[in-house]
Amino acid sequence: MRTIFYISDGTALTAEAFGKAMLSMFPLKVEHKTLAFIDSLDKAQQAVARINKAYTDSGERPIIFHTFVSVDVKRIITSSRGSCYDFLDYFVAPMSKELGIPAQPKTHRTHGIQENGIRESYDFRIEAVNYAMANDDGSNVSDYDEADIILLGVSRTGKTPTSLYLALHYGIKAANYPLTEDDKLENLQLPKVLKAHRHKIFGLTLDPQRLHEIRTKRREGSSYASLQQCRYELNEVEKMYRREAIPFLDSTRFSVEEIAAKILAETNIERHRF
Amino acid sequence: MRTIFYISDGTALTAEAFGKAMLSMFPLKVEHKTLAFIDSLDKAQQAVARINKAYTDSGERPIIFHTFVSVDVKRIITSSRGSCYDFLDYFVAPMSKELGIPAQPKTHRTHGIQENGIRESYDFRIEAVNYAMANDDGSNVSDYDEADIILLGVSRTGKTPTSLYLALHYGIKAANYPLTEDDKLENLQLPKVLKAHRHKIFGLTLDPQRLHEIRTKRREGSSYASLQQCRYELNEVEKMYRREAIPFLDSTRFSVEEIAAKILAETNIERHRF
The missing domain is CATH 3.40.50.300 (P-loop containing nucleotide triphosphate hydrolases)
Known part of the structure; x- marks a missing residue:
């Protein structure tokens, strides 16, 4: 069975929403794993080990839905043997062009409460x-x-x-x-x-x-x-x-x-x- | 102020999750509008009228985050004057290739309860x-x-x-x-x-x-x-x-x-x- 990983340096709720919406279009039995708060190089390495092990154990390439603010952590995850999908990455350039302002990624902005107001x-x-x-x-x-x-x-x-x-x-x-x-x-x-x-x-x-x-x-x-x-x-x-x-x-x-x-x-x- | 529309033939929760995650990267004050259950050509036309009116009223091009199963309804929405983003559309082909099965879009699969089990x-x-x-x-x-x-x-x-x-x-x-x-x-x-x-x-x-x-x-x-x-x-x-x-x-x-x-x-x- 395919293992689906939802990975983020935050709650991973956005990665789950993205991945589950994608998967809802495919009639497929899968196993879900969420790795939240992967916010250090160490944790990212451990995540990669889990992804690669899931591949070895099942013989099927894991699917990775991820959202990261840290470019370094993201780079480690995408170096795994999983098939990686990052919708933020793809849409950030056209979005930035349309809005006329550069992106300023910040951790925990989507589901956090630290921002003003x-x-x-x-x-x-x-x-x-x-x-x-x-x-x-x-x-x-x-x-x-x-x-x-x-x-x-x-x-x-x-x-x-x-x-x-x-x-x-x-x-x-x-x-x-x-x-x-x-x-x-x-x-x-x-x-x-x-x-x-x-x-x-x-x-x-x-x-x-x-x-x-x-x-x-x-x-x-x-x-x-x-x-x-x-x-x-x-x-x-x-x-x-x-x-x-x-x-x-x-x-x-x-x-x-x-x-x-x-x-x-x-x-x-x-x-x-x- | 920009108006952000979240539009879907379902709950629009996925469109909201997608759009809010995207917007969290841009420091921008916006107005949010959700149009859920837009599941007929009639309702789609009304939605387009609202989008175009928001453009005329504010002078700023509305941003549309949408997820649709019906291709006909989607076509009407994307004919609006808003700037449209559909992450499902972009990822469905590579996803299908990786999984080795064709997509079978069905309404209300993500947040519904009708499926077996x-x-x-x-x-x-x-x-x-x-x-x-x-x-x-x-x-x-x-x-x-x-x-x-x-x-x-x-x-x-x-x-x-x-x-x-x-x-x-x-x-x-x-x-x-x-x-x-x-x-x-x-x-x-x-x-x-x-x-x-x-x-x-x-x-x-x-x-x-x-x-x-x-x-x-x-x-x-x-x-x-x-x-x-x-x-x-x-x-x-x-x-x-x-x-x-x-x-x-x-x-x-x-x-x-x-x-x-x-x-x-x-x-x-x-x-x-x-």
Whole structure:
């Protein structure tokens, strides 16, 4: 099997994003290895030894996706027996020409917080995480004035992971509110506490069979997990979304990244806050 | 000011990762716009209109980072007046040659969950998020057998955001345990509940001045937030980390991405679980 190495003198998150996007175009089973913070000649030599060993062990040439600021460290990596890909290198010249300024590579600029002003934007995300935690699962309905968005849905439709992702990745203050039997699901009305915040509400729903599977893992054999109950809850909730003209998304086939991106696309909430 | 557009027929997360890494090399103030799910000729035409308007309004040529599966949609975008960059396009031919197979572009493969087996790996991450939520702030010390890592630290040193990031991004089950006055901070011992899990523990610490600022935002003027108290707590905790040979990180200058990547690099916890 091919070994794919993601290597960088920083977090290697950019190398991973680049490499995974490339590999997604090829139907291929591979093994992934990330070598992060390779920021000395010594560490680079060790990385090269691992790359060359992977080649010897498997007989297949490893693929290397890398991003480096240090030219010396990069030179060592590209001297390995792997097949090396560096998108920054290729695009830096045309980019520089278009922008009319020379490149000034600096370590940890992409995923770091050391730059002027970035400190503040980092706090921004952490504050959003604190908000999401304090407003998870309808625990704190008094803070909805502060919310950028309030996710609504029955139990286990992905509200919590989506709220946390929106906070961590985008710095968006996402509360979430669970619709339960306490809200009298039959002929469900929009809960009173939400009425004043209607414009911020976004609904999540799911395929009943999928919800049944998820709930079964949690409480096998319970009426809560039964397909019948899942069908009933989702049906009542979707009727309410439609009646109240609340935008909603069936998250069955989507990852948390996709759910978040779709919500932002549909609500026009700004993705770039920092 | 230059407008930077990130455009894709998917989430545009890859276009953003690519573009932001490129831009990090240029000291330049820009405006960011993401156009996600541009998956029809109609939407592509609208995107082109926005690009061209940004040009006319600012007099500066917009920069377009894009990733598309549909060739027809891509052609419309590249007919805009923006300066277009597509790293997939450039690398697909050499990549295909190296792998010995043709590219088979499919929408939503990078950040989607529709592929065989990916459903399971998606559940994996969501389960890790559920674990992190249930084991936040020392709330559930009975489940530590299941933990991949247990983050330790005094209040407001970044334990919760780091746990959630590890869960959401890597599917790692991260618990976190707060060291408080209840643990008798003077001559602090490793709390009893943690002793059996010593090999999974990772400590966080922070610069006292920074902790003082963070706590002041939370409870201004309290003794909890005083610089003296922050110094005292951090000092006792760091002494304990050293005495007990617990690996730890001063997170003051790092983003949550960097903290997570550094913890994984230091503990050798596998980054690629799905």
